[in-house]
Amino acid sequence: MRTALLLFAMLLPVVSATDTKPMQPPVAPAVKTVKVAAVQCSSDIGDVAGNTKKLTALTKEAAKAGAKIVVLPETAITGYLSQDLKTNWHVKGMPIEKRFESKDPKDFAEEVPGASTKHFCALAKELNIYLTIPLLEVDFKNGKNDPRYFNTVCLANPKGELVAHYRKLTPWPYPEKSWATAGDRGVQTYDTEYGRVGLGICFDVHTILEKYEPHKIWCLLYPIAWVDTEHPAEWMWTKLPDRVKPFKHHLVGANWSVDKKQDWRGYGFSVIISNEGKVLASAKSLYGSEIVYAELPTAK
Secondary structure (H helix, E strand, O other), rough: OHHHHHHHHHOOOOOOOOOOOOOOOOOOOOOOOEEEEEEEEOOOOOOOOHHHHHHHHHHHHHHHHHOOEOOOOOOOOOOEEEEOOEEEEEOOOOOOOOOOEEEEEHHHEEEEOOOOHHHHHHHHHHHEEEEEEEEEEOOOOOOOOOOOOEEEEEEEOOOOOOEEEEEOOOOOHHHHHOOOOOOOOOEEEOOOOOEEEEEEOHHHHHHHHHHHHHHHOEEEEOOOOOOEEEOHHHHHHHHHHHHHHHHOEEEEEEEEOOOOOOOOOOOOOOOOOOOOOOOOEEEEOOOEEEEEEEEEOOOO
16 A cells, blocks of 8 residues: 555656746736715805705715715805805905995804814714815904904814814905905815825915925815806816816815806806816706716825
């Protein structure tokens, strides 16, 4: 029996340490993506409760559709201008255009943190999403008798934490000279599990991308309240993508809308742009509410 086993062993092929199959190249993992949403909707100046109710419902709709990052329009919680573009925020002693009726922001503006940031942070936690919080902020750094007002957007994470607090660095002079102080917190970034995001607001886009360049952001979360002489299709679909393309980051732009046709332009056309400067999705409507979705590849 022993002799038979030895003979069998002698017949087996000899395999050396170098006699192995060549290693196969690793299979590239599938590109991971994240669904993002730009919420386009109207808001009413000074109607914080009504605006909050609308924004809450739209945020829940976006999360139900699978969005993990949701961007809301500029100062949508407090309101930016009236829908007919006739009423504007005005702080006593600051200049205001003759066409505007004045509305004092003191009874509507909020501190950060405050009631609205608390509400929308809780909503982000409930829905397990990242959520922008756009509002008119009041700051009492110089004392209760000398308030400063800022066009602000904050970011809440899925834990319900306030993780970024941005004040618009370049307020649009025409309507904001009557109330807004230029931001003093610089650019704001946050590292999500999908990539590093930055915050910017509307008129900022002309100057802020260069400020974010050293930070290598993956995506700019961009609330908008655009005003123009014509509907902003050319701007949103051509000029904005061309502006973003050299910086190689995505952009989620949530513009305001109106409830019915107005005699001015700028509302609508919310857009999501890729890091290649391509329009991935855009709003189809001008009036009422619409949510724009896109899948973005996550950062490497």
